[in-house]
Amino acid sequence: MNKHQQTVYGIETLIYTLLGITPIIDEYTTMNERLSIQPDARPTSGERVKFGVMVAGNQGHSVTVGTNGIPLIGANDHTATDASLYGPLPFAARTVDDDLTAAQRELYCLRKIETLEGINHYVYYGLRIPIDTDTVSVSKVKITRIDETTTQEDAFIPSNANLYPEIPDLSDEETVTASNVSIKVMANVQVTLTEAIITEFIEAVKLKFGGDERYGVMSEFGLCTGVDRILEVDGTDGVINFNESIATQIYAFAMEHKALYYNTQELEIVFDIGNQIPLYATESLATAETL
Numbered sequence: 001m002n003k004h005q006q007t008v009y010g011i012e013t014l015i016y017t018l019l020g021i022t023p024i025i026d027e028y029t030t031m032n033e034r035l036s037i038q039p040d041a042r043p044t045s046g047e048r049v050k051f052g053v054m055v056a057g058n059q060g061h062s063v064t065v066g067t068n069g070i071p072l073i074g075a076n077d078h079t080a081t082d083a084s085l086y087g088p089l090p091f092a093a094r095t096v097d098d099d100l101t102a103a104q105r106e107l108y109c110l111r112k113i114e115t116l117e118g119i120n121h122y123v124y125y126g127l128r129i130p131i132d133t134d135t136v137s138v139s140k141v142k143i144t145r146i147d148e149t150t151t152q153e154d155a156f157i158p159s160n161a162n163l164y165p166e167i168p169d170l171s172d173e174e175t176v177t178a179s180n181v182s183i184k185v186m187a188n189v190q191v192t193l194t195e196a197i198i199t200e201f202i203e204a205v206k207l208k209f210g211g212d213e214r215y216g217v218m219s220e221f222g223l224c225t226g227v228d229r230i231l232e233v234d235g236t237d238g239v240i241n242f243n244e245s246i247a248t249q250i251y252a253f254a255m256e257h258k259a260l261y262y263n264t265q266e267l268e269i270v271f272d273i274g275n276q277i278p279l280y281a282t283e284s285l286a287t288a289e290t291l
Contacts, residue, residue: 003255006275008080010251013049013225023049023247031055031224031248034084035125037112041246043227051273053109053126053224053245054191058205059087060220060255078220078253085220085250090114091197092124093204099236100124107197109226109245111233116207122235123204126224126245129191137188143276145180156183176280184276189223193267198260205261216261222250223273 009029016023022045033039043049059076066072076086092108094100099122100108110126140156168176193201202216209215226248233242254271 003075004272004274005078005080005082005253006273007082007250007252009083009249010225013249013251017049022047025247025249029083029249031084031088031110031125031222031250032246035088035110035112037110037125038229038231038244038246041229043247047227047229049225049227049247051223051225051251052129052131053226053248054129055085055088055110055126055222055224055248055250056091056218057085057087057089057220057222058215058217059085061217061257073257075255076220077255082253083250085222087220088125089201089215089218090123090125090204090208091127092200093121093207096120096122096234097236102240105242109243110248111242111244113234117210121207126248127191127197129189129223131189135190137186138274139186141184141186143182143184145182178278179280181279182276183279185274186272187274189271189273191269191271193260193269195264195266198264198267202261202264213261216259218256218258218260221254221256221269221271223252223254223271224248225251 009026013023022043025042027033030039031037032041060078062074062076064072064074092100092104093114093116096113099105105111105124107128108124108126109128111122111124113120114123115121116123142154142156144152144154146152170176202213205216206213224245226245228243229246230241231244232239233244234240235242252271252273256269258267258269260267
């Protein structure tokens with residue numbers, strides 16, 4: 001199972017940011033396009049692209065029947081070129097005459113009007129992630145693959161050898177190839193789903209799926225970058241200002257399985273938004289050609 005998968009769009013945004021350039025957002029790469037919410041909006045030079053929006057879906061898992069009829073849960077992996085979830089779910093849905101309060105709306109984005117059970121609703125597909133720098137954990141780990149099923153993890157601490165690297169001394173019969181060792185930068189971000197957020201989510205899912213709360217499963221998560229833009233939109237009491245997320249791209253996918261219809265209490269989920277880099281080793285040309 002590929003539990004964490006960074007996207008090519010996330011890497012591209014990082015490069016633009018490092019260069020101080022406003023990211024160019026390609027067509028067919030945003031959750032806005034998938035959900036038809038400000039699909040053509042793009043960041044301007046005065047707007048900042050930042051990390052901080054989560055989307056979730058319920059099609060990141062598969063089920064097979066095991067021994068004695070026991071359901072076995074598997075993962076439907078995402079690849080680095082995927083730009084959307086398989087099955088996006090709304091975090092909240094309110095009838096147009098009973099929208100979320102202004103304070104509640106600050107938690108959400110990716111807002112649109114949808115007809116659910118024959119009634120128009122304001123539906124919110126994005127949840128804002130408050131980034132508490134005091135709780136974000138960043139570390140470097142050396143991962144050694146022992147065999148097909150076993151790995152060993154050790155803290156990676158740079159040494160003088162890293163500061164003064166030696167040029168590989170290759171013979172004519174050797175080449176450089178990927179080794180069984182990778183270095184991973186782990187960056188853990190904690191997301192708290194409060195009882196109120198979970199309750200809104202379950203009610204929204206029930207509206208979308210004919211009252212059946214069993215669809216209230218989060219099994220795929222998209223951790224997104226985007227641009228905050230204040231828009232004038234329709235609200236229960238007339239036109240309101242809403243802080244929308246435009247050009248919302250999935251920076252990384254995370255595969256978890258949370259059956260929230262079983263859990264109405266507060267839930268904390270820790271996501272790793274880091275990345276892994278394979279190291280290299282020398283290998284004989286004969287062995288490399290055989291592989």
